[in-house]
Amino acid sequence: MSAGIARLRTNALVRGGVIVGAGIFAGNVTGFFRVAVTAYLLGTHARADSLAVSMGLLDNLNSITVNTMLFAFVPMLMLRANGERMALFARGGRIFATILAVASAFTALFAGPLATILGPGLAPPQHAEATLLIRFLAPATAFAGGAAIFSALLYTERRFIAPVLYQSILNGMTIAGALCLWKDFGVIGFAVGYTAGAAVNLLVVWSASRDLRMRPRTEIDISAREVLARPGMFLLYAGGISLNIIVTRAYATHGGPGMAAALEYAMRCLNVGLAYLVFPVAHSLLPEIARLRGAGESGRAYRLIDRSVALMAAGAVLSCAIAVLLRTPIITLLFERGSFTAESTRLVADVFLGFAPSLVGWTLMDLMSRCLFALDRPKLPTLTSFVPVLVNVAVMLLLPRHMLQGNPAILGLGASAGLMAGFIVLFTVIHLRRRALPIDPVAAQAR
Numbered sequence: 303m304s305a306g307i308a309r310l311r312t313n314a315l316v317r318g319g320v321i322v323g324a325g326i327f328a329g330n331v332t333g334f335f336r337v338a339v340t341a342y343l344l345g346t347h348a349r350a351d352s353l354a355v356s357m358g359l360l361d362n363l364n365s366i367t368v369n370t371m372l373f374a375f376v377p378m379l380m381l382r383a384n385g386e387r388m389a390l391f392a393r394g395g396r397i398f399a400t401i402l403a404v405a406s407a408f409t410a411l412f413a414g415p416l417a418t419i420l421g422p423g424l425a426p427p428q429h430a431e432a433t434l435l436i437r438f439l440a441p442a443t444a445f446a447g448g449a450a451i452f453s454a455l456l457y458t459e460r461r462f463i464a465p466v467l468y469q470s471i472l473n474g475m476t477i478a479g480a481l482c483l484w485k486d487f488g489v490i491g492f493a494v495g496y497t498a499g500a501a502v503n504l505l506v507v508w509s510a511s512r513d514l515r516m517r518p519r520t521e522i523d524i525s526a527r528e529v530l531a532r533p534g535m536f537l538l539y540a541g542g543i544s545l546n547i548i549v550t551r552a553y554a555t556h557g558g559p560g561m562a563a564a565l566e567y568a569m570r571c572l573n574v575g576l577a578y579l580v581f582p583v584a585h586s587l588l589p590e591i592a593r594l595r596g597a598g599e600s601g602r603a604y605r606l607i608d609r610s611v612a613l614m615a616a617g618a619v620l621s622c623a624i625a626v627l628l629r630t631p632i633i634t635l636l637f638e639r640g641s642f643t644a645e646s647t648r649l650v651a652d653v654f655l656g657f658a659p660s661l662v663g664w665t666l667m668d669l670m671s672r673c674l675f676a677l678d679r680p681k682l683p684t685l686t687s688f689v690p691v692l693v694n695v696a697v698m699l700l701l702p703r704h705m706l707q708g709n710p711a712i713l714g715l716g717a718s719a720g721l722m723a724g725f726i727v728l729f730t731v732i733h734l735r736r737r738a739l740p741i742d743p744v745a746a747q748a749r
Contacts, residue, residue, distance in 0.1 A: 349431065359409075477495065
């Protein structure tokens with residue numbers, strides 16, 4: 303009987319991984335079309351920098367919001383029985399929706415100062431354009447966050463299809479907005495399409511979760527502080543990781559026209575490897591880890607994490623090596639047309655060379671951190687998330703800004719070194735404290 307149950311759980315993990323993997327594949331295909339459209343229309347010219355700065359900010363904000371909901375709110379819901387789960391979802395949903403609305407309003411209101419902070423090297427025309435783009439993009443944060451709230455509920459029932467359509471819909475609507483509005487509105491079309499895509503995603507997951515939201519609730523006494531505690535920690539973690547990229551993008555604007563855009567193209571290529579290495583494993587692994595923790599089997603959870611990290615390390619190193627070797631022909635094949643010239647290809651390939659090693663540190667650190675959050679041990683990954691940006695800033699201070707113009711590859715050195723340092727710190731501390739971690743009786747007897 304126990305063997306049969308174990309097989310069912312394994313099959314559920316496999317099915318979840320397959321569905322998430324298919325969604326990621328569709329998201330990456332549409333994502334390449336989105337980047338290809340951007341490359342065709344803008345290349346690495348100055349206007350591409352304003353789009354990179356503004357949309358990069360919103361992409362980071364939305365990624366933080368979505369990940370916070372899925373990897374912090376989902377484990378909270380999983381630990382509750384059906385009636386209490388729905389009560390927690392309703393309470394948390396209202397709190398998170400209010401915060402998201404305030405965040406969108408804040409982003410729109412302070413778009414000008416944000417453009418200055420995020421693009422300190424932008425010329426005045428590009429700064430003005432970035433400010434306008436941020437205002438058009440600001441509502442997307444509320445829409446994307448709202449969609450993530452309903453997606454969290456769907457994940458508790460292992461309904462992955464509607465949530466994993468997020469990136470495909472977002473990319474598809476961004477492409478449609480850019481192509482349909484380019485002639486009359488220029489880069490504003492990208493922002494309009496992006497925001498519309500976030501709104502459509504909210505409608506899709508809201509509809510898909512309707513039957514779940516109709517389930518009866520068991521009233522529970524839970525404060526706003528309790529609801530926000532774990533997501534708040536994950537928000538700090540995700541913010542620390544994203545800050546590493548935001549700082550790099552701001553530094554890139556000092557490298558001359560096109561440098562920030564080149565970083566964005568390189569990041570899009572890198573995100574393919576990151577998505578396939580981390581997300582399929584994490585999306586299907588975290589509910590199982592949360593279940594093991596709830597069953598008091600933390601020892602098995604840690605062994606599962608160790609095996610996953612070892613497998614991830616091999617995949618990350620191999621992916622990084624392949625990406626470095628093939629970067630130029632791949633960039634040429636994907637982007638070199640229209641406004642994206644051979645000179646643009648060389649610039650992006652050079653930037654990618656310095657940024658590619660971050661794939662290893664990023665994937666390993668991200669997977670370990672998410673697993674620790676699922677085990678309700680958020681402090682260590684949260685504190686460690688600020689190691690990459692500190693190392694990145696230190697490297698930038700050692701490298702004068704003028705060096706960027708002749709050596710684009712140095713742009714990603716700080717980010718790569720920082721993410722690897724973050725993983726090493728996290729890995730080392732966990733294993734130094736391993737004796738203090740919970741070990742199940744079976745493992746102890748085996749020793």
